[in-house]
Amino acid sequence: MRRAKWIPRLSTRARLVVLAVLCAAVAELVLRTWWLPSQWRAYDAPADGQALVSADGRSIILTVNWQCEEEPELVAHESADHVDVLLHRRAFKGPTYQCPENAVGSALISTHLSTPLAARSLLDVVAGRPVAYFDGRDLAQPSYLPPGYGDPAHNPSPGSAAPAAEGPSWTTGYRPRQGGPALVITQTRLATPAPEPSRPQATVDGHAAGFSESPTSKDRSITWSDGAYTFAVSSRPASLPDQELLRVAEGLRRS
Known part of the structure; x- marks a missing residue:
């Protein structure tokens, strides 16, 4: 008859450690298989x-x-x-x-x-x-940029069109290589035709255009509409001359 090998008994402290490890393993298993998948609807x-x-x-x-x-x-x-x-x-x-x-x-x-x-x-x-x-396909691209301005600073991003009167609005920004004001081109699809300025200060492709400056952000913009879209070419802050804004506006081309 073979004698059984002697197996040392674990101390109370060791048993508690083993029990804690087992509980932690079970808790992790429950967390991974039940709680984590169920916390999202x-x-x-x-x-x-x-x-x-x-x-x-x-x-x-x-x-x-x-x-x-x-x-x-x-x-x-x-x-x-x-x-x-x-x-x-x-x-x-x-x-x-x-x-x-x-x-x-x-x-x-x-x-x-x-x-x-x-x-x-x-x-x-x-x-x-x-x-x-x-x-x-209608997103206008500039054929002229002021000296020092190159590739867009970011991909086209949403503008801030007023949803009650306007449709989707997208913006492309340009920054000069040596620092200076941002040049921002915003194009908004019109839900309804926009009235032309009563006292136009310029024309862009035969459409009446006006200059304006924001009292809060200090942007300077030229804005016009071609019946389908409203366009704004802005200097942020208002450092670019109006003639440069107008030249950028006149050089916008759609594919």
């Missing part, structure tokens, strides 16, 4: 925000904000005559004060189409309405 939401369709028609870009959520995902479903879009959101289910630090933000997000949008309609499938988007 997935739902589909309207594609609210300013939208731009790239010049090649294959990318849809949208401005989004999120609060106590993960960064939303822009989803598109294509058919022969229309493209449906929606935002796939994941909201934090716990109390607001427990929101992760990275669960708040704003960004430009995009999705890509297998074929250009072309004449197909763009529909917000959740809201049940067409998406008012800015056509990237």
Whole structure:
């Protein structure tokens, strides 16, 4: 008969350590398999925000904000005559004060189409309405920039159009290489025709234009409308001469 090997008994302290390790392992397993996946609630939401369709028609870009959520995902479903879009959101289910630090933000997000949008309609499938988007083919590009100004300081970004009277608005900014005022070009699609200035100070491509200066931001701008879009070429702050702003305005070209 074989004698059993002697197994030393663990002290009370050692048993407590082993028990603590086992509890920690079980807690981590529960956290990974149950609590973490369940702390987010997935739902589909309207594609609210300013939208731009790239010049090649294959990318849809949208401005989004999120609060106590993960960064939303822009989803598109294509058919022969229309493209449906929606935002796939994941909201934090716990109390607001427990929101992760990275669960708040704003960004430009995009999705890509297998074929250009072309004449197909763009529909917000959740809201049940067409998406008012800015056509990237109409985004004007300057053929003239003042000396010292080169490539854009950033990609086109949403402007600050008043939604009651205007449509999507996009802005491109330029900064001089050696420092100085920013040159900002803003283009807004009109929902209704804009009245021309009663006392025009200049003309751009035959359209009446006016100069103005913001009392708060000290921007100096030349603004005009061609019936489809309102344009503004601004110096921030108001350091560029009016003649330079006018020359930039006259040199804007659309593809």
